[in-house]
Amino acid sequence: MNETKEHILRTSLKLFLQMSYKDVTMKEIVEKTGLSKGAFYHYFTSKEELYKEIVNLFFSSGAIDYTRFPGDSLKTFYNHYVEYMRITFHKMYELVGVSKDGKVSVNFFLIMFEAVGRFPEFLKFELEQHNKDIDAWVKVIKHAKETGEIKTVSSDEQIANLFLYCTDGVFIRFVNSDQNTSYETSLLNAFDSIYSNLKA
Amino acid sequence: MNETKEHILRTSLKLFLQMSYKDVTMKEIVEKTGLSKGAFYHYFTSKEELYKEIVNLFFSSGAIDYTRFPGDSLKTFYNHYVEYMRITFHKMYELVGVSKDGKVSVNFFLIMFEAVGRFPEFLKFELEQHNKDIDAWVKVIKHAKETGEIKTVSSDEQIANLFLYCTDGVFIRFVNSDQNTSYETSLLNAFDSIYSNLKA
DNA sequence: AATTTTATACCGAACGTTCGGTTTGTTGTT
DNA sequence: AACAACAAACCGAACGTTCGGTATAAAATT
Numbered sequence: 001m002n003e004t005k006e007h008i009l010r011t012s013l014k015l016f017l018q019m020s021y022k023d024v025t026m027k028e029i030v031e032k033t034g035l036s037k038g039a040f041y042h043y044f045t046s047k048e049e050l051y052k053e054i055v056n057l058f059f060s061s062g063a064i065d066y067t068r069f070p071g072d073s074l075k076t077f078y079n080h081y082v083e084y085m086r087i088t089f090h091k092m093y094e095l096v097g098v099s100k101d102g103k104v105s106v107n108f109f110l111i112m113f114e115a116v117g118r119f120p121e122f123l124k125f126e127l128e129q130h131n132k133d134i135d136a137w138v139k140v141i142k143h144a145k146e147t148g149e150i151k152t153v154s155s156d157e158q159i160a161n162l163f164l165y166c167t168d169g170v171f172i173r174f175v176n177s178d179q180n181t182s183y184e185t186s187l188l189n190a191f192d193s194i195y196s197n198l199k200a
Numbered sequence: 201m202n203e204t205k206e207h208i209l210r211t212s213l214k215l216f217l218q219m220s221y222k223d224v225t226m227k228e229i230v231e232k233t234g235l236s237k238g239a240f241y242h243y244f245t246s247k248e249e250l251y252k253e254i255v256n257l258f259f260s261s262g263a264i265d266y267t268r269f270p271g272d273s274l275k276t277f278y279n280h281y282v283e284y285m286r287i288t289f290h291k292m293y294e295l296v297g298v299s300k301d302g303k304v305s306v307n308f309f310l311i312m313f314e315a316v317g318r319f320p321e322f323l324k325f326e327l328e329q330h331n332k333d334i335d336a337w338v339k340v341i342k343h344a345k346e347t348g349e350i351k352t353v354s355s356d357e358q359i360a361n362l363f364l365y366c367t368d369g370v371f372i373r374f375v376n377s378d379q380n381t382s383y384e385t386s387l388l389n390a391f392d393s394i395y396s397n398l399k400a
Numbered sequence: 401a402a403t404t405t406t407a408t409a410c411c412g413a414a415c416g417t418t419c420g421g422t423t424t425g426t427t428g429t430t
Numbered sequence: 431a432a433c434a435a436c437a438a439a440c441c442g443a444a445c446g447t448t449c450g451g452t453a454t455a456a457a458a459t460t
Contacts, residue, residue: 004409020314022222026446036411037447043409047446107317109372113310114220116376126376158393165369165390172309172368173361176316176326190365193358197397204435226420236437237421243435247420405458411451418445426437 005043008033013054014096017106020114021051055115059125062088062108066136074144074198077137078163078191085167086184107175134160150198159198166190205243208233213254214296217306220314221251255315259325262288262308266336274344274398278363278391285367286384307375334360350398359398366390 011033015024026047030037044050064084070076096106115122137160144150152159170190174183211233215224226247230240244250264284270276296306315322337360344350352359370390374383 019317020220020222022220022445025444027444038412038449038451039410041447105317107313109309110313110317113307113313113375117218117305117307117310123376127378130373130376153396154393158389161373162366162390162393165373166362166365167369168372169365169367169369172372173330173365175313176323176330178327189358190362193354193362194394194397196353197394222419225418227418238423238425238438239436241421401460403458403460405456407456408454410453413449413451415448416446419443420441421443422439422441424437424439426435428433428435430431430433 002043004035004039008035008040008043008050009054009057010095012050013057016051016054016111017058017092017096017108020110021118051115052119055111055119055122058108058111058115059122059129061092063129064133064136066132069136069140071140071143073147073149074140075149075195077140078195079188082184082188082191085187089183109172109175130164133164137163150195152198159194162194163191166194202243204235204239208235208240208243208250209254209257210295212250213257216251216254216311217258217292217296217308220310221318251315252319255311255319255322258308258311258315259322259329261292263329264333264336266332269336269340271340271343273347273349274340275349275395277340278395279388282384282388282391285387289383309372309375330364333364337363350395352398359394362394363391366394 008029012024012029015028015032026037026040029047029050030040033040044053069080069084092108093106112126116126134157138156141150141156141159145152145156154162167187170187171183174181174186208229212224212229215228215232226237226240229247229250230237233240244253269280269284292308293306312326316326334357338356341350341356341359345352345356350359354362367387370387371383374381374386
């Protein structure tokens with residue numbers, strides 16, 4: 001892809017991760033990119049088109065590739081998951097940059113919610129990803145039951161959901177907190193809690 | 201409070217629950233309320249003032265009153281919690297109204313995130329509420345441990361967090377789904393899963 | 401090799417529209 | 431008469447977008 005276009009995309013993603021669609025103005029986009037209005041409209045037909053491309057980019061980069069996850073034990077799996085999340089978030093934060101106090105003013109759910117609300121066709125991205133998540137977790141949990149790593153009356157799906165609910169829930173807590181405890185620490189703590197109550 | 205002012209507040213809350221701050225225009229507010237601009241600015245000095253009042257209203261109505269919750273057993277407590285959520289959500293949905301297909305286009309997190317992002321002073325509302333939540337859950341969990349209702353190596357706070365993470369996580373899943381399964385059903389299912397793995 | 405043509409990247413003023421907000425005037429109540 | 435409650439016309443600023451034009455360099459023609 002063109003270098004300038006990529007520059008616009010990256011700069012705009014920063015903005016759309018911090019503000020709503022309408023909050024981000026064309027003025028700000030061209031100022032932050034260092035380009036002119038004319039240059040922008042040479043690469044994109046509209047602000048809406050740019051937004052859609054960015055959301056696509058965002059959803060793609062958020063998709064988890066489970067193929068390289070260890071599947072031998074649930075414990076190593078969820079530890080790997082937490083580490084994967086740490087790296088993914090770190091990349092995002094690096095892109096956006098954090099404020100001096102270290103607090104993060106970025107909320108991934110915000111862009112996700114607004115994108116789906118504005119263009120419902122993006123919902124299928126989310127559903128697909130969730131199905132992949134469930135499948136990956138169920139597979140590992142099933143295996144952990146068979147090997148005797150864990151023991152529970154709950155179904156594989158129920159346990160999988162529990163872990164995934166925490167992924168979202170912990171993040172919500174993280175954004176709505178003073179952010180003194182890192183996301184990955186809280187997530188690992190939550191996972192450990194679930195796990196220790198499943199231990200055979 | 202004045203009837204007309206309440207009418208403006210209620211009508212605007214509907215809008216702010218479905219769209220971002222900037223998406224909601226003064227034009228739409230006066231159209232939906234059936235009033236004129238002059239009438240609106242008779243009751244509010246600005247759109248921002250209205251927004252802040254609405255967010256206050258939203259946070260207040262979202263605050264959970266735990267004083268009437270049963271504290272004798274964890275199971276009855278979380279069942280009561282789910283029922284409480286059901287009623288709270290039902291009230292909100294009733295206020296906003298649902299589309300013909302029954303799907304809900306309302307996202308409570310959206311207004312919460314945007315309000316905190318726009319006016320950081322609202323964050324303390326969230327922190328206060330979360331502390332109250334934790335306290336209430338910890339108390340019940342502690343009691344459940346003492347009576348022998350549950351048995352676990354996890355701390356009271358860890359278990360409390362688990363339940364609360366699910367509250368948020370299940371809701372996120374609900375909005376980002378086809379919404380064929382109700383929120384309270386999914387939440388109860390999640391709570392039951394946690395509980396059954398804590399059972400003595 | 402020199403010259404013309406064409407394509408790409410970019411600029412910034414200007415456009416029509418919409419924004420939140422104000423002013424002025426009318427109606428109804430006390 | 432005074433004031434609250436509203437309506438309607440209006441305001442300047444800001445919005446996303448368009449448009450005429452420039453700079454540069456590669457491609458085509460002579």
